[in-house]
Amino acid sequence: QDIIVVAHGQANDPFWSVVKNGVEKAAEHTGVSVDFRSPETFDMVAMSQLIDAAVNQEPDGLVVSIPDADALGPSIERAVAAGIPVISMNSGSDVAAELGALLHVGQSEYDAGVAAGEKLAAMGGSKGICVNQEVGNVSLDLRCQGFADGFGQEVSVIPTQNDPTEVQAKVRAALEADEDVDTVLGLGASLVGEPAVAAVEALGRNDVLIASFDLSAGFLEAVSEGKASFAIDQQQFLQGYLPVVFLAMNAEYGLVPGGDVPSGPNLVTQDAAGLVIELSAQGIR
Amino acid sequence: MTNPIIHMEGIKKHFGNVIALNGVTFDVFPGECHCLLGDNGAGKSTFIKTMSGVHKPTAGTINFEGKPLSFNSPRDAMEAGIATVFQDLAMIPLMSVTRNFFMGREPTKGRGILKRFDIDAANEICVEKMRDMGINLRAPDQAVGTLSGGERQTVAIARAVHFGAKVLILDEPTSALGVRQTSNVLSTIARVREQGVGVVFISHNVRHAMAVGDRFTVLNRGQTLGTASKGNITPAELQDLMAGGQELATLEGSLGGTV
Amino acid sequence: MTNPIIHMEGIKKHFGNVIALNGVTFDVFPGECHCLLGDNGAGKSTFIKTMSGVHKPTAGTINFEGKPLSFNSPRDAMEAGIATVFQDLAMIPLMSVTRNFFMGREPTKGRGILKRFDIDAANEICVEKMRDMGINLRAPDQAVGTLSGGERQTVAIARAVHFGAKVLILDEPTSALGVRQTSNVLSTIARVREQGVGVVFISHNVRHAMAVGDRFTVLNRGQTLGTASKGNITPAELQDLMAGGQELATLEGSLGGTV
Amino acid sequence: MLAKANPGIDERIKSEPFMTRLMKRPELGAIGGVILVTIFFMITADSAMFTLSGIMNFMTPAAQLGILGIAAAMLMIGGEFDLSIGSMVAFAGMIFGVFTVNVGLPLIFAIPLTLAFAASIGAVNGMIVIRTGLPSFIVTLASLFILRGASLVGLKLFTDGSTQLRGVRDAVENDFLTPIFSGEAFGFVFRKLADIGVLETFKSGLPKVPGVPVEILWFIAFALVATYILLRTSAGNWIFATGGDSNAAQNSGVPVRRVKISLFMVTAMAAALVAIITVIDAGSTDARRGFMKEFEAIITAVIGGCLLTGGYGSAIGAFFGAIIFGMVTIGLTYTDFDQDWFQVFLGGMLLIAVVFNNAIRKRVTGER
Amino acid sequence: MLAKANPGIDERIKSEPFMTRLMKRPELGAIGGVILVTIFFMITADSAMFTLSGIMNFMTPAAQLGILGIAAAMLMIGGEFDLSIGSMVAFAGMIFGVFTVNVGLPLIFAIPLTLAFAASIGAVNGMIVIRTGLPSFIVTLASLFILRGASLVGLKLFTDGSTQLRGVRDAVENDFLTPIFSGEAFGFVFRKLADIGVLETFKSGLPKVPGVPVEILWFIAFALVATYILLRTSAGNWIFATGGDSNAAQNSGVPVRRVKISLFMVTAMAAALVAIITVIDAGSTDARRGFMKEFEAIITAVIGGCLLTGGYGSAIGAFFGAIIFGMVTIGLTYTDFDQDWFQVFLGGMLLIAVVFNNAIRKRVTGER
């Protein structure tokens, strides 16, 4: 049996490499052969072409993430029309059923952002920044939007590039430029979370709340040491693992769960962090 | 005599802090060959570049057919009927001989959006004009960069002669040419002059200048040393002027009178 | 006579389907000036490029000081003592005169990691050598691209003379030079020849060739027409050979015997 | 007259087989790479890659990239770069989305307006390059950032805060121009062929390939027009001359400024065309559209034999370059290689294809 | 002798004020941009930007970028590009991480080995460029993909599946070489100054700025060495000659191949140096390090006045180019502008800075 996964994040993105590890684990456990594919950058046009390519191979199941239903819809519908069972994961919970996917495994990015915002507001944050390393990537933009809505206070978005040194300098600049900022939310743990911790340390401020989406061992260490507040885990390993298992079951026995599976959000705080570090270092969380 | 085609008065040209021309006056009449002579670095090329629209003079006026004129680009000068062989030839090494020959003034056929470069006609003209100058091209689509130095220079001359309607400016056109090609070029100059074209001819070779020139203007260190007509000056006098009045190195072998 | 410094036998050179040289034999003895003459496109430049390591011959052998040798790069040839003035001069327009002069063979001072380009000494030598050739440089750090054609050529010649230890190859060195500079170059050739250097001199000017040449080899369409020694051939005969035996265009003005 | 143009046989020319003469053309060098890559995937990839639908599948991205690549090639031949191509795709997409969705213009107005808008930005790029004398690399780099940023700001403005503008498909669905810019052409032929069983069908009876994606037709048309312009018109001669040595070209009477500005405009319009096609196809646009496409377009042109220094290259070369790039990127997904190795293979294949092109060209042209 | 080298006054030269002569140097043109950008931020940005700690803050990324930019500038002067710089940062970081963490080598071995590794890859790049005669753009593009992919594969291999390799800081913490490659230098001076109240301190009494980040020192040192090499050694002359016209240089006896290969090696080693510094500083490395840095390095060199066609430019120019770029990217965070406009500002500021440089240079050198 062949199953193809088409995701919008790259294999070298720490977040997506965990998804990919989940996919591989599932392949190992179920014995199906699985292919993980993604476009070179966040590119919806290229991604729809990858889905088309997958459909041409007529696999026994297709797993896709749907960050842009308009752009990917026709390709997914074509897969469904070709009789290929489709499960969506990560993003697209609202449109999955409409497009003909069997079910969705993931979390709503927006809801996760809201959850983080509410928690940070409850911890006493009063003015926040949302550090976005890939402005224009809709799922990341949604996280910031959710954060702003959940936080309920003033939030500004700091766009950065993919370079930890630059992120650190920018976070530091933002904190220096406006002393009132006391809450930092990063959209990636290793790329933003860790440099943000370093920036706050360098400034000698201990009143700043830091939280980050996704996990990295370094950031979890900071959480467990109390330098950062929490990490938002959507357990993306499951987003890779479960759909493959479901599709394998479906192909073999026609078994499929009856509804969407929420894989997160799951806030990892100080007490839990220590346990997660090892798993994170192995690319499982 | 009629009026000059071009009359240039008090031309100065500075490059940053370098003074290349410091007030040069010069004119060309139709049907004459006016030689511009002078030592290396005297400013001859700079001067003819202001004449053909490449440089804008820092000071001075240009009259073309009696009207004050300032060329904004070489294309303007060309459209006014001035064709130039530059010392660096202004050729594109990667392009074919024909394409270089017609660069900027391609013959076309067809009309409307079907108006296109008439390559066949262009090749034919090009091969023919080159043969007139004494070069048998292997193929008109050979890249200019692979031509020999003299072949390349011949392309530039043939091009200028082909397009030189009123004034033909030649900056050391024979420097890389063989004896046969040189005599062809000199006889070509004589021919176009007879057709009423004004020719400006730069050379370091006194014999070539004397052979075709009607008047001789000598530049030295950015300034005019004076103008003489044919017959009023001997080759030896001219040579002395060109060398800036300085002594020539003596050679144990004999160079005869003129280099 | 002693043995030749360079002896080249049956050199052929093909560029794709173009046959540039079709079996040329040539040698240079120490202390002689061997002129290489011929029509445009005859293959002179191609030939001396195989001599100075730029091209690898398609067929044929090169003997240098009696030993068969094949230069892998111009640097090899240079280290063997061959210096060349190429027809395209091999200058970098954006670099200063001094830097071009010493390109590849910079004088250094200091030692170890402090070994550095001795700019002051280089500038001094450069200005001096240029003055010897009759060019007063404004400043040795002027970019070569802003020099006049003749000034640029003089840099290339002064450089080759400065570094030409055993053989000096000059490909049309006087083409852009003024009368004063030309006579300087010719007398320089005479001088280095006396010091035992072998000179290969390419020219289209019969008078220049006759003035300094000891032997004359004429190429035509990639093949040798023959070699003559000084005294065995008149300028008029030589000129006929150089034109490939073809008629010269006649000029209404008189060009005298030789172009 | 004819005898003069062919002056008989010259003993200094070896005769040359027809194939050799053919292979000397820069545009044909890139074919070698296409053949090599095809053979590679024939062996390693799933057979689905070279079915009709598989070919359409890799030709679609190749076509979109190729339209940009051909424009970039023309500009490179003219001696300049445009790094704002990718951002222009996003920006023109945003403009087009606003025209169709927010303003509600029909395509007959929206498309020319979008193209004109893009062309005017291209002209500004060109004008700045010419006026300041700065390298186009740095000028269009600034445009890269400015247009990318403007797309983000514009999208947020017109969608009340989202970075994605949706609903384009609904807005243009019934427009008579839509079939020219989106979907598949010649659908009726393909349905006919499917009916008589020549084409494979899905279970539903529809042909697996509903037609030829219009971008492929645009791609081919653009390659032909560009080749015609470059090789057969005065403008083409001016482009080569300008890129070969803009000083010499200017001195020979080529209107160098006009040529450069026109090329910048063409490049911008090519980006706008790709934006229009992809936005209608996808039905939406976002701030990251066309990301890194400027880079890929230049790669395409270079694979196709363009020199970065200008004055040399061909549109047909870029055409094949785009196909090579499209085949390699999509083709690797048809193979069993692990995605982790994707980039290693991509790099390796590109290098091999280009080295191969080059080796063939060198072999047939003799040494330089 | 001296009189000969200065042959008195030439009537064909206007006298030139000292300032004009100074401004003609390409390396000094970029200073204009730095001053302009500084004035801009003085007016618009929070005063925190130009405190000592603020300056260190934007100089740190500028320094890291600048080390790459200076190397890229030298390579560009030599007429070639290296697009694999960014991937090399990731790859060398991975190699270095493996040497220190997995193999457990001390820095005295790990650093030279990493540099040697990088240099050998650079040499391979150079060799391919020279052997095949392909443009370095396309060859190093292949390296870009290959090294990026290899970093991912390598990291997963050495960490059992993660894309991040951690524990470097722990592994090298007590190494005597660590202070040279990470953290801050001159800490004792700063503590002294804080004690006597010259520097601001935290409540704990420690100075707010603990020292000069070592990358800044490396950056300055590299700029000086590169300038010395370019302007004062034979090698520098060869680099300019090779880039100006490699054919003419070769014919004049410059060992063109050796020069090019050495430059590729230097570029790769600069990338490895940045990798070592950032990996020790961050304590970890991941597969995305150095993403797009090749691009920024080239931008830096071009802002600093390098020509893309080679043969012209300076290391000091790239030095100031990196500072301009660093100031603009970080500086906007200190201002009140809406951050959505970030890229628009970045593009605009770059353009203005470069146009300004250029205008100054043109003004003082007269028309060309």
Ligand SMILES: Nc1ncnc2c1ncn2[C@@H]1O[C@H](COP(=O)(O)OP(=O)(O)OP(=O)(O)O)[C@@H](O)[C@H]1O
């Ligand atoms: N762009 C420039 N910048 C600075 N100096 C220049 C520039 N162009 C020319 N010059 C200087 O102006 C002087 C005149 O140069 P020009 O080329 O006109 O001489 P020329 O009379 O043509 O000499 P030749 O006979 O050697 O060709 C030269 O000394 C040259 O160095």
Ligand SMILES: Nc1ncnc2c1ncn2[C@@H]1O[C@H](COP(=O)(O)OP(=O)(O)OP(=O)(O)O)[C@@H](O)[C@H]1O
């Ligand atoms: N790289 C090349 N590719 C193709 N043909 C070439 C190449 N180089 C030279 N040729 C051809 O070889 C012939 C000989 O050229 P070469 O430059 O040696 O002539 P030359 O004797 O130096 O002429 P001139 O006196 O004009 O300088 C020419 O016809 C030229 O077109």
Ligand SMILES: [Mg+2]
């Ligand atoms: Mg001149």
Ligand SMILES: [Mg+2]
């Ligand atoms: Mg020659």
